[in-house]
Amino acid sequence: MQRTVLVTGGTGRVGGQVVARLVEAEGVRVRVLSRDPARASGALGPQVEVVGGDLTARDSLSAALDGVDGLFLVFPSVTADHAAGRLVATLAERVRRIVYLSTHGVPDDPDHAAEPDGTILGSHAHLEGLLAGSAAEYAFLRSSGFAANTLAWAPQIQQSDVLRWFVPQARRALVHEADLGAVAARLLTDDRHQRAAHHLTGPEQLTQVEQLAAIGAALGRTLRYEEMDSAEAAAELFPEMPAGVAAAIIAGHAAMITQPEPVTDTVRHLLGRPALTFAQWARDHVEDFTGRQ
Structure with a gap:
């Protein structure tokens, strides 16, 4: 049917x-x-x-x-x-x-x-x-956090080997959008797993410095992370955002130094395979970071 x-x-x-x-x-x-x-x-x-x-x-x-x-x-x-x-x-x-x-x-x-x-x-x-x-x-x-959120770094990476950003040691378990799409399609077509909440993450915790290194590896470049303090980041990176919202974003990242995003096996449980790595995500998005389509 x-x-x-x-x-x-x-x-x-x-x-x-x-x-x-x-x-x-x-x-x-x-x-x-x-x-x-x-x-x-x-x-x-x-x-x-x-x-x-x-x-x-x-x-x-x-x-x-x-x-x-x-x-x-x-x-x-x-x-x-x-x-x-x-x-x-x-x-x-x-x-x-x-x-x-x-x-x-x-x-x-x-x-x-x-x-x-x-x-x-x-x-x-x-x-x-x-x-x-x-x-x-x-x-x-x-x-968990979307791996695609790091595309906010793309304009800088297209122009330079230096990324100026905040809280380099924030540790995250970013999830590939392909995993989210595959899980959603499975739940829409499979009569199991209903009336439930599923916590989806990537397969590993990486600091933002390690995420940048993975992007650099995909590009064949050595990229360097230059830390911005909170006030500088809010003013330069979120100029049109309400101050309280920008501060909350930066504070949320700071909290992930001591309380990193957890890793779950939900993707494996629902799809029968491991979650895709951030390194794979970076390889899938090389064109976004080079600006060449």
Whole structure:
């Protein structure tokens, strides 16, 4: 029996991986929700149906949700929290299974009635609580830090062998977006592992200095990390961000010196293979760091 799966964020890094894995799966019709259907259709190709709609305007979702069995949900955290309650009610009524891209740090038993607090973690906790209280089947992908976040280094690396950044000894277990996409596709098409939260990480803890070295190895270059202090980093790297948010990002990295991101075997458990290494991720993204496409 063929099932229809709707993917939000289908042209993004994680959503794009979900689409790619679902297209390969037997008996799956892949649909992508987009606010710009013409542009998304050009990027995704003829195997994928693209339907217009906006998660913050639930009345725009009727056609996209028609006949949908499963949904991969990427929610615009914080900025759309005001629409979360109405959106989840609509999704739970129309879709049997929802796989939500969340984040590590959400409490294991989210409060179904908790209101968002203006933070990214609070937004994810709010969505999880709403979904757990209303969706027939759900799975939460509580991701460790994305390996793709290091693409913020690309502009500097394209110009120099020196990276000026903060907290070089922050130790992280960054996860490859291909693993997130593969796990999401598995949960959308496999009847096991439902009504559960899955903590996904990379296979190893690396400091930011070690991450930079892995990128350098992929490029065949020797890269050097130049540490910035907190005030300097906030001013130069996050000039348009509210000061409190920038400070929280830097402080969060500082905390990972003594409390590094944990490593889990969730990817192996769900996919039957080890999680992809950061070195592999760096090799997969050489063109991003050279600027040559």
